[in-house]
Amino acid sequence: MDSASADLMQFVQNRLPELCEAFAQTPLMQLRVTTAEGSVTLEKAGARASSLDAEASEPRRSPRSHDYLPDAEPGRAYTTVAADVVGIFHSAPDALELGAKVTPDRVLGYIEALKVRTPVKAGVEGRFVAQVAEDGQPVDFGETLFVIDTGPVEALPDEPPPSDAGTDEGAEPPRI
């Protein structure tokens, strides 16, 4: 086995289970993750399960977000907002509705560390897709907290996307 595929196997074993669980908790139907080791695409049950470069395995552990970027609709770009300090994540008191417009200065949440509350700003303009981190959860440097759709805002339909993940009864409601 060459080192690239060994890295991929390591990724599958170590990070994929968590990724699957985190994905299951979002309203998204499809998710593609690209890392240095390779790329993986996940689809929700009900849609056709598929894999590109690796096989998805069953989630085993509690969800912890990682650097994942959901696969956006064609022509749209999603971006993630990551933790820039180690600390405890807190949702903003005025949480956003799914699909709401965000401006770069919009405070999406806070990270509390060493008695300092650091605001987490969107940093980009777009539409709010998902909150990945849970209120009160310890987060690491670089951990994904939010996903934002940075596609052309004016091109979006006025209606927010449906909040339940299609017909999948097992899907959890989005956490916002």
Next chain:
Amino acid sequence: MFNKVLIANRGEIALRIVRACKELGVKTVAIFSEADRNSLHVRMADESYCVGPPQSARSYLNIPNIISAAEVAGVDAIHPGYGFLSERETFAEICASHGFKFIGPPGPAIALMGDKASAKKRMEEAGVPVIPGSGIVESLEDAKAFCRTVGYPVLIKATAGGGGKGMRIVGREADLAAGLETASGEAQAAFGDGRVYVEKLLVHPRHIEVQVLADEFGHTIHVGERDCSVQKPGHQKLLEEAPAPRLPTEVREKLCWAAVRATRAAEYSNAGTLEFLVTDDGNFYFMEMNTRIQVEHPVTEVVYGIDLVRWQIRIAAGERLTVRQEDIKPRGHAIECRINAEDADKGFAPAAGKLGSVLLPGGPGIRVDTHIFSGAEVPPYYDSLLAKIIAYDRNRASAIARMRRALSETEIKGVMTTVPIHERILDSPSFAGANTHVTWLREEVLQPPAA
């Protein structure tokens, strides 16, 4: 003397109290949260109890759990340290009602001095100078009249205040109306209380505070002053020294005696600190009283040769303060550098995490108060203080040289620390000349004027 004391705190101050107790032959009981299981204060104490999950509100602020630990351990007294429950009157009273001596001032003194308005009123009555203030602003005309009396610039502050919210500096009368409106709006949004008052703004004052000790028989002394002007943005102290440099003897005398009068007026006992702002014309103004031991107490201890934490315990145990005012004489100079887990270049961004190797300084004239060790965790739930390095020597210049040497020996791997910013401070010519003030660090070190 007590048989057993519970320490309702964590980190370096918990360790400091354990050490004082050991030297007095008093048994110690540590409390800890789930995040502090492997802490040094837990290891050093005779007994320890877990009082809850990592969040302070559920552990170090959890009064029922702490009182339960005290009951189970069978202690005589509880030392609150600083922060957490140390300045909560209700905690002092709950301790007393459960038969535990609270090692600190009486509840009513905590309540009196903890309320800005009542503290200020009592100080004025005792003849202690306070910053001229308007009282709650009822009308623009009243505010204008007040500002004309004290002169501009003025500072608008929220009654419910804190954290800089609802604060506005106004430099001239034309801007007063807009300033009041903005400050009141901010205060309403932040605290649900839009009431504001106006104070005279002191230009580049120094923060000088006076340590006091009072026993329960009315014997009150001061233990000199500390200069804590080197502060991070947001009024957080970073470096402290004793005695205050560049302070005329007659101002020092007046300041220290005002602190003694203030302590008596508050019907205070145990250790406390009166914080003042001092202007270059030699005027000083009472800011607030900290009714507890302070982080920077070691500079006073080494310069005056007095153990403040030991006296806290002895006074609470009902002993008389045997130190006389005339025995209080400074010897040499001491500087304390607070080593925090922070990145000064990123606005003192917090840097929690796991420590790598830790090497701390030593040698002549160096004291280090810390709870960290190689491989220890810095949990994100509590404050950023990792260690206090105290350097003392015959005079200020040699204490500075000694501190530089101590910082060069310090190695803390794994997180960003304030060691580099302290090195910059010590290298600054204006620090060497003691030309510091409360916004000096921000104005002259963090954002120095373009050359």
